[in-house]
Amino acid sequence: MTRWKNDSRILPLRVLVAKPGLDGHDRGAKIVARALRDAGMEVIYTGLRQTPEQIVRAALDEDVAAIGISILSGAHNTILPRICQLMREHQMDDVLVVVGGIIPDDDIPALKQAGVSEVFQPGASTETIVDFIRTHARR
Amino acid sequence: MVGMAKETEIHPTERKASAAERRWLEKTRVLPKRLSEFTTTSDVPINPLYTPADLAGFDYNQDLGNPGAYPFTRAIHATMYHEKVWTMRQFCGFGTPEETNHRLHYLLEQGQTGLSIAFDLPTLMGYDSDHPLAEGEVGKCGVAVSSLTDMEILLGGLPLDRISTSMTINSPAAILWAQYLVAAEKSGAEWKKLSGTIQNDILKEYIAQKEYIFPPAPSMRLVTDTLAFAARETPNWNPISISGYHIREAGSTAVQELAFTLRDGIEYAEWAMRAGLQVDDFAPRFSFFFNSHNDLFEEIAKFRAARKVWARVCRERLHAENPRSWRCRFHTQTAGCSLAAQQPYNNVVRTTIQALAAALGGTQSLHTNSLDEAWGLPTEAAATLALRTQQVLAHESGLTETVDPLAGSYLVEKLTLDTERACYEYFDQIDALGGMVAAIEKGFPQREIHEAAYAYQKAVEQKKKIIVGVNEFVAEEERPIEILAIDERAAAWQRRKLQDLRERRDARRVQAALEALRSAAASDQNLMPCILNAVRAYATLGEMCDVLRKVFGTYEEPNY
Incomplete structure (x- = not known):
């Protein structure tokens, strides 16, 4: 990691938008990806049905500052902790993880415990998501 | 397509306002306006007044026809809900086949008149519940069915020769249908007596819902095989439900929903005819499935235009001769994407308006969403209230007493004509790309939908569209509702x-x-x-x- 790469005044934030699990509903992921791009970030979209391993690998390869995960299938309690675990194994502690989708309040504490920084529930605006990533991305 | 492009010139007559209308325009020009522009949910400009001038060239026989007669704009049946109220068919599936079977029996006891089964994601993607990719997903978005044993449990005790069953299954539809046929046979129900529907609509999967397994060509072959088999073996079964529902959920406009769905219908028919099938052998068993969103008149116009466009396309483009082929029979579901997570009880009101549009639009069957579906699959109490919503509309509101009650409304007829015209314009574009499969491979419908979805999201965030409880009239504190949780015991x-x-x-x-x-x-x-x-x-x-x-x-x- 060269020093100039970390300087956000020179290079835009790089964000991976990821769609894990078997769910194909990509309306939200694509809207968020576009809103992040419109806000000046560089966005890499994984496409559908990526395993946790594929997502973490893509985040490493693309050298992103943040991962935005969209999941609407109800499998978040299984999939998200695994992604966070794999990230720890790869020393990716400085990569921000945010999640959007159909995630009930009751599930949020455990997801945050696992390493997710923020959960955006239905009705969240793209502006809120952009602001959060811009403020909290650590690289 | 020769002879079809001209349809975009429906009633090209120039609009001529009457003296009375000009007086009204003059008088209202100076009045204050609440908004700079008024538009429908799909962002189509809408006028404050519609008059006979909007219907210049309108012809009762050509544009409407009697209910039950070509072009079926008013209805596919002569007396509609006098004969039979729409089928109340609540989409249902969660956890194990045992749990869903219990819910299906419960819904029938509550007066539901048809069955509709939702499968979980592993089933939709053709994986058994014990596949590694199924982990965390079993029973979450629907019921898990991996084998004939599961299907027999799911259908246990249900009167399959007397009730119709709809199954939302696409890429592996032939397999789930075969499981249903064998389960029915083992329970003593003859195939000839079975009625129901498999969704089996792969094109809208590539376009919108994205639960595909195989490439387009073999997928279309599977569809053609089921159409041919149904024509021979199951005369009362709908082997396909050509669906706009998911296209709309992905963020399309009402016109895109209609145009892409009907163009998918043409594509299936053309592939089947190329494989040697006769159009009148399969087209009478085509069924359609639409979304009903918040904008009452836009939706009603869409349903009416659907019947008119399909009748004409089927007759003139596909050369179907059997009037049963010309009838666009459709199921409707209220718009899941319109449900808000905030103040969920408001969703009951939204669903009521949407169900009203479907009934005024002449639907054959209806699913009403539950208030809790922005959070999860419905609880029994929420599902019951959703069914009651339909029952109140059907039995207390008076809307079932007259066929197509809004016919002749300047607004509704104008919107119907405009929707029809816009639909043919999309057909022309898709034909120019080489048909729907080619258009999908070029990403055309996907891009159109994404543009509309993004524009809608921006409009909501800029408060150009008000969503009660979400971007206006927001509650400081939300009262939590009960959410149905599916735990990992179902998977085990x-x-x-x-x-x-x-x-x-x-x-x-x-x-x-x-x-x-x-x-x-x-x-x-x-x-x-x-x-x-x-x-x-x-x-x-x-x-x-x-x-x-x-x-x-x-x-x-x-x-x-």
């Missing part, structure tokens, strides 16, 4: 049953059936007999899909 139970099944069945018979399926898939023979044979041998969904994945390959969405 499914895995145990599959293990038992794999030990108990005749392994050699399964292998032989799968081998026969493999060689049939590599040839051009109809796959249904081989799939039925494999189902009878208790080969699982995942095993059959693995065979087909090997022969057909799998599909990945191109970057566009």
